Structure formats: structure tokens, C-alpha cells
Amino acid sequence: MVLIGSAADRARLRTVLAGAVIEVVGEAPTLAAARAAGYSADAFVVAPTSNVDRGLAANVEEEPLTRREVEVLELLALGLPNKAIAARLDISDQTVKSHVASICGKLGAANRTEAVRIAVRHGHISL
Numbered sequence: 001m002v003l004i005g006s007a008a009d010r011a012r013l014r015t016v017l018a019g020a021v022i023e024v025v026g027e028a029p030t031l032a033a034a035r036a037a038g039y040s041a042d043a044f045v046v047a048p049t050s051n052v053d054r055g056l057a058a059n060v061e062e063e064p065l066t067r068r069e070v071e072v073l074e075l076l077a078l079g080l081p082n083k084a085i086a087a088r089l090d091i092s093d094q095t096v097k098s099h100v101a102s103i104c105g106k107l108g109a110a111n112r113t114e115a116v117r118i119a120v121r122h123g124h125i126s127l
Contacts, residue, residue: 001022001024001041001044001045002024002025002026002028002039002041002043002044002045003024003026003027003028003045004029004030004034004108005029007029010027025039025040025041026039031046043101043104044105044108045108045110046108063106064106065103065106065107065119065124068089069099069102069103069106072085072096072099072103073115073116073119073124073125074125075089076100076115076116077120077125077127082096082097083096100112100115103119107119107122
């Protein structure tokens with residue numbers, strides 16, 4: 001993963017991740033800077049801070065969500081587990097898992113709950 005945020009925010013996130021089985025391949029102040037550096041990662045994680053909405057989020061360029069990712073997000077917002085989402089969309093639960101990982105990476109979310117929160121805030125879905 002690549003950590004995104006101010007130096008202090010990234011340091012706090014590294015402390016939280018200490019001991020986790022996660023490889024941090026790089027760090028950058030913005031998503032644009034991380035992409036310009038050419039990092040290859042499965043996820044770009046925005047360090048949570050009190051000023052994310054005011055400062056850092058303005059610098060994060062979201063990758064557009066696919067139609068299917070929006071469908072998965074809508075079902076996540078209902079609180080459905082992967083198997084129930086898979087059944088509703090007639091796809092495998094592994095495909096749902098891949099969509100959730102992609103959604104989290106695109107939105108800079110640490111988990112599915114945060115992905116739903118960000119998606120609602122950014123107008124991708126409504127509750």
C-alpha cells in the first residue's frame with residue numbers, strides 16, 4: 001500500500017500499522033504525487049486526520065467507480081455481507097471481495113464501513 005497524507009499523519013498511520021502484515025511500498029503527500037512517483041500498489045490509503053475534508057481530500061483525485069462498484073457500494077450500505085451481495089448480483093463472493101478491495105482503494109478507505117461513509121459524502125450513493 002501507499003500512504004497518503006502529511007508527514008505527521010503518515011507517521012501516525014505507520015505507528016497504527018506497526019506489526020501488521022502489510023507492505024508499505026511508498027508514501028506521498030497527495031494521490032497525484034504518489035501516482036507521479038510511479039508507485040505500484042494494491043491500495044492507496046489516506047491517513048485519517050481531522051483536516052482530511054478541508055485540506056488533503058481536496059488534493060486526492062478519485063478514480064471513477066464502475067457501475068458494478070456502485071451497485072456493490074449500495075448493497076454494502078444496506079449492511080449486507082459479501083455472500084448476500086454476491087447472491088443479489090449473481091456473482092461469486094470472491095468477485096464481491098475484489099470489488100470491495102477496489103472500492104476501498106479508489107476511495108482511500110481502510111474498510112467497507114469507511115468506504116460507504118466516503119461514498120455517501122462524495123455523492124456516489126445515497127442512504
